[in-house]
Amino acid sequence: MLTQEPVVTQQTAARSVWGVVRFVYPFVVVALIWETALRLGWVQSVSLPAPSQIAAEFWRLAVTQGVLWEHFSASFYRLAVGYFLAVGIGVTVGALLSLSPLLRGLFEPVLSLLVSVPTIAWLPVLLITMGLGDRTVITTVFLGGFFAITYNTMRGIEMVPRNQILAAREMGVNGAHLFFAVLLPGSLVSLITGLRLGIGYAWRALVGGEMLAAMIEWGIGKMVFQARFFNNVSIMFVGILLIGLSGYLLDRTFLRWLEMATVERWGMVRRR
């Protein structure tokens, strides 16, 4: 009996290692082919540096100079502030819209229109009204998350099965209690979709905002943008790969975890 437990842990460990390997190996294959092609002189390229160069640049930024973390923490600070504002305000506004036919009638058309505006399109407006600094970037992040979260919260609450609401009301459940005990959990499938879309849009908006807000010094988007002054394509690629990886991990880690712990566990969506 006792000997079985380690086997199980080994298996799960093996499975997650296998998962990482499966994720990484296509990148390794592509990198190896590209490296070989460049070294053997099959192709000439200025715009796409050799993987070894990118790796060396990464090492310099991350370890020798250590500036990469400064860029990263600046970016994550803006993302965190903007995104959490978007979650708080977005869920509240979405809930109000779904609960009040009057508000809904007024704002739903506006919202449906704005939800499909790429966040980057707001930037010129924000640069003029809020300046070239942090505030603008954080607001961009906020807008990136806000519309998706608001819209999906509203839709989620509307889609809570009518009979579940009636069953609760017959038990005498009303008002705020009904909202927190039935409407909110009942709308989680859609709400989490909003949170996921929201963080994706917020992350994209962040990088764009950092590139265009001239007054900020640090940020992963800034790093990529500034590299053009030094003609350093390797830095750009370090940045691009890290932006992609971070966006992927943001989606795959805590939101994925939230989804598994709630709507998948409750059978409200199929397990993936």
Place this chain on the structure above:
Amino acid sequence: MLQNENAPALIQIRDLAKEFDPQSKNTVEALRDINLDIEEGKFTVLIGPSGCGKSTLLYLLAGFEKPTRGSLLLDGKPVEKPGPDRGFVFQDYALFPWRTVLGNITFGLRSNGWSKADADAKAREYIAMVKLNGFENAFPHTLSGGMKQRVAIARALAYNPRVLLMDEPFGALDSQTRKHMQQELQRILMQTNKTVVFVTHSVIEAVFLADRIVVLTARPGMVKGIIDVNLPRPREYTDDSYLDIREAVLSLLSEEVEKELEMDGM
């Protein structure tokens, strides 16, 4: 029973009418001139052609809808909104998927001021009554349809409403499970002595369960006839006197079903 013969019925329905969208030209007259008394502890079945307003009548009793005219008294007080003096069981169960079996049943109790310990104990009592021991911590999506409906029944009974309202509760079950659930419901009600208003399309189900069968006309729903079923309990489907009662209900019903088909242009 101490109940006086002349005591007012638990539910009194007087000249009740319900129209949907009364101002528009798409007005639907769902119910017209309903007069009905429902006695405490009795099992009343509403039966009638599809679209005749059975669910609407149940929704009015539940307080989900408001009457257009007439009155609806529960315990002498007008029904104005939903409330825990009534329990509702839906055809699609309407369980809360994010709550366990136990959590679904305690929800109504906790919402009505029960302490956690008391609510848990009461819920377990009802879980035992509907024979779901061992499934306390299961989430609804892992249960079969019949089991879900047991949870829904336990959930509606646990907080001890005056009336249990059931809208085709077994309509989504296969015939085997359905028959079993009818027997189970009969057993539970012999234990709890609850007043029930029950909507069904099945005459067999109606005769098996009912003390009174109220046959409604095709839309607008009016009371076409009332048939009392004075058979001893527990009942069996094979009792002889059944056939006569079934015939009586069927003949009332079939006239109305034909009318409804004509209305639909069939």
